Amino acid sequence: MRSTQPARAPARRSFVALTACAAAVFAFAANQAHAASVEVLHYWTSGGEAKSAQLLKKMLEQKGDTWVDFAVAGGGGGNAMTVLKTRVVAGNPPAAAQIKGPAIQEWADQDVLMPIDDVAKAGNWNSLLPPEIASIMKYKGHYVGAPVNIHRVNWLWINADALKKVGAQPPKTWDDFFKVADALKKAGITPVAIGGQPWQEAETFETVALGVGGAAFYKKAFVQLDQATLKGPTMVKALETFKRIKAYTDDGQVGRDWNLATAMVINGKAAMQFMGDWAKGEFSVAGKVPGKDYLCVAAPGSQNDFTFNVDSFVFFKVKTPGVEKGQKDMAGLLMSPAFQEAFNLNKGSIPVRQDLSLSKFDDCAKKSSADFKAAGKTGGLVPSWAHDMLVSPAVEGAFYDVLGNYWISKDETAQQAADKLAEAAKAN
Template sequence: MRQDRSASAPRFARRLLALAATVTLATAAQAGDLEVLHYWTSGGEAKAASALKATMQQKGHTWKDFAVAGGGGDAAMTVLKSRVVSGNAPAAAQIKGPSIQEWAREGVLANIDDVAKAEKWDSLLPKAVSDVMKYKGNYVAVPVNVHRVNWLWANPEALKKANAKLPTTWDEFFTTAEALKKAGIIPVAHGGQAWQDFTTFESVALGVGGADFYKKAFVQLDAATLNGATMEKVLTTFKKIKDYTDKNANGRDWNLATAMVIKGEAGMQLMGDWAKGEFVAAGKVPGKDFLCAAAPGTASAYTFNIDSFAMFKVKGDTKAQKDLAAAIMSPDFQEQFSLNKGSIPVRLNMDMSKFDDCAKLSSKDFVETAKTGALVPSIAHGMAVPPAVEGAMKDVVSQFWNSDRMTAKDAMAKLASAAKTK
């Protein structure tokens, strides 16, 4: 499972779309035709996409698969932009986070409120999730699943060898890391890539500052919060983690870092729940061969990353689109897809009996944080802010991680500046 994020329409897409305003933005799709652009091209993702295709075919629709591999969705978004500008949008496309609103502002997304009301989506989804799927109060996209980002993974044998425990606070984390180091085990498996740095940083911010701080800093982009004392503590704590990574971390892919924990070469990893797929694929059993827990200090909070499909305006009968939206939110598909992908269903009333202990904990916390307001969008995975802002802040975080000269205060000033990126 690769890093699960997608790019949105580039900033210049709006200018291109304005130039194409005279072009009909509907496809030439015939009634019952359903062209779906997505980037589910490997493993369990492709298997789940095939199941969705079969469901639509059973309903009498013709599924035209438009899978675009590569770049965690970047390539797919480039293709989507060119298709929409040329007036030939697909019926549905895999888009996520604030990118949904960017496309909706262009007037090219279809209103699917009738399906949402008939299927009672408002009662099945947390408001924090449904808000992402809406534009000006109307549903224009449908959520597929939920990935929890703020996870800590650990090898129990490594902890036992170091006579250390699974940490629940950042103080405990560094105590455990020190014990692992003394036992000759790499304390933290990390891949020195910008998105991995940002994923770790996000969990530290949530654990040190809490959900309200996180929302002010990384959703509202509040300047005072970005420049405040808590942010300085977040950055200091984040940088301290680097002391417990190995010298070969730079450029390492996330799954290779996970493999280090699987083999016992490293004790812990901070990574989203797609890491679980690596453990399971290696024949490991949660609770026995590997441990999963919320990242230190974040047990009562939840950073989410959600796959979703936006529906584009098409000519003719839109029944195929509506059937697709209903199928994606159906309990059967929600269960099957997440069992294949390592995520959890986005519906709140799901039976989790077929899922493993890590997924059950994720689901419990998802439901609870939806009630408390501590269910927050992942900034590291394209759910919280526009892509330009995300990219600028990501660059600052990696610069700070890799620099011996940049102070926490320097990084704070740069983060506040990055938040203003247009």
């Protein structure tokens, strides 16, 4: 009888090959199950900001997830929020979105956000975050937002060479500021760079109001929305000071983006800019050195106060299976020491984690961190209403309108504008 063994050998080899192929397929499927496509809506589109977004994308992809970029231009984030609302109403929200302040609670109240308590607990967020910021990230005691940084808003950025040309020192008071501005104007240098956009005008006014009235006034006016304070004499003085700055700006400001105004200071076309410390990211990208090429000082009158703005992300409940893994990976990365350090070095801000060394950070960042902690102890720490950290979107928008109209008006008085701010505070 002829042996059948040789005839069965090819079949055995086929079985082995099939088993190996099946194993490869199952392994691929398993890897796919662990990977996730995370669509991220953000408005980090300028130099320093875009570099930070690319860093987060790279770190997320190292975890096996896929970053689907959904960048919406507009430094203030207004355009991005409009797009977000459209997507959520249509039942197709992005997996992650850059949102901050009271808007976090508003979205959470609609039951569309994914809680991330497990990520926060694993990362010990309660111990690492300042309480003023942790509370903003929570809804009914549960974490729904992940913070990435602390921006100081009430900075004045100064081109060092421009100041030297007029033999001036950084202004500490508003009287000093206008003396320096007069000297710069006489020397043919635009004293103040600004973009004619509602949020930039609002931010400048917010900084002026803090410098003129102090933190106690700021809280009564913008936290409590006290009617008497909003239309009182200190507010009138703040509005007069704000409007006085306009004479030291250029005619090309209409529609100008904030980073282009920063570029004017970097290039010496303008001497100063009121802007949050994301501006420092632009100086860094341009290779400029703080203390040598440019100066960072607290805006006049606000040396002991700190207006904060915190970038953060929330994670929407989505229908696509497997995305939750990528969302939680991203939430954990946002608070990781490696990302916090690298991100904030790029962005110009300081880490929101309170346990990180600032040895790699420049003097502006170190001053920002020290001032943040000092202001927290003295009551000088206040959220920025101009950057979505305090009032409702309706009130913020109404304030924007009042200040924008007052900025360009030739006839409106400061008292009239103050009365309109008081009325705007009633918006819902």
